[in-house]
Amino acid sequence: MTARAIWKGLIHFGEYSIPVKLYTAVREQRIQFHLLHSSDQARLKQQMVCAYEHIPVPREEQVRGFEWEDGRYVIVNDDELKRFEPEDSRLIEVHEFVKAGDIDPLYFERVYYLGPDASQKEYDVLAAALSDTGMEGICTWTMRKRTYFGSLKVRGKAIRLITLRYTDEVVAATSLDLSPARLSEKELKAGSDLVGALAGPFRPETFENEHQKRLQEMIDKKAAGEKISIFRPKKKKTTAPDRLLETLEASLRKVG
């Protein structure tokens, strides 16, 4: 137990009120680049520039506008927007429970862990009840001036709180206007067999960010004054529609 909680809340449904702490579940480690001026390698700063006068505009001379129609704006100030900030609350209100897996992962935005706060027992009971029923709780809460919509689910020992996107933020697959191509029984059979032959368990620990490692090596090389070899991105030759079956069968021979 070394992680530090970032927020505290109370899960509420029925007569229950379960105190929990919220923790970050993901720590991303990435190589960061800075933008520099090529001539003097000075680190660049962001600056808002007037598109009409081409001069830098300081913060106090900026206003926020919504472009209602081409070139016409509605001006909104900070106080007006503040009025709509939700009131702070500690409540994670569960509205309903749905079957785990019913939520399309396209809705998932960010995942947090919930840990027990004042009562270990109540936390254990909730985790066991979610696990036994195979359900997840759909909830809403307000955290740092923002209202969230999310899902409460258990996996392993820890309860997860997943923030969900609102429906209008998720692109529907149907909007892509894709129609299924005609496929023969043979093609489908060969395709299924191939997927079966390539089936395996998900073992996330076997994957590492090799690109990041190689990038770090390249930076080190360059820092030591070595020359970097240049490679062009490779394009794969794509499978022609009339050679699909043949390619599937060749793949099967290769993996089998």
Added chain:
Amino acid sequence: MAVHELWTGTVSFSLVAIPVQLVSAVAASRISFRMLHAKDYAPLSRRMLCPVEGKIVPLHEIVRGFEIAPDKYIVMTREELESVSPERSRAIEIIDFIDIGDVDPVYYGRPYFLVPAKGGEKAYSLLVEVMRETGRAGIAKFVFGEREYLVLLKPAGQALSLITLHYSDEIVPEEEILSEKTGRAWPRDTDEMIKVIESMRSAFKPERYANERKEKIAGLLGEKAKEQMVESPVTGEEVLEGPGDLVSVLQESVRKVEAAQ
């Protein structure tokens, strides 16, 4: 619907390679504002300023640098960055077909769709169809925007969705937040809670939950647009930062708000 492609390349499994384009599965539905110059309402553009010379730097004079010591940088060119993983920057190669239930949601990153490019429609349909039939999802790696992603490919209707996954070393181990006492069984209390959960059972209907703050802002903008609109000078320059279809999105939500009243 107009889709904006973010990347083009191939998705492959064994010897089959399908030409595809990557598009976002997240719609720009948030109300987005433009910063304007207070005195003449001209739109502002985000530019990069050189603090040493005190001038705005054009795009072709901007380079990327990795800081090896305070204020000491190693400059990396675009060609060098592209050379890090040339084999993965145009190809998404499925390594394994897994059971999607095996993926802990804690791994999920950002969702996209892959759409077939010309000539790839048939193999694309086949991949979607056999994944649905076998209940399997593909695991692949590819490089996009100078980062390497572990990704999950799964069917979504007739489409193939791509969801980025975190690497396992980026996931905080649960032991860091739970004590050893966690997980004791309390059968009587658990049974009681299960009854309550069952009584609150429902189907997942995300449309029941709306972004109320957004609706309120849309309402305010609708009111203000009736009386106070400002005009910006013609700049003759392409300055837009965000997608151009936000007005229709907003007008739609204004209509919804009005209908609800």
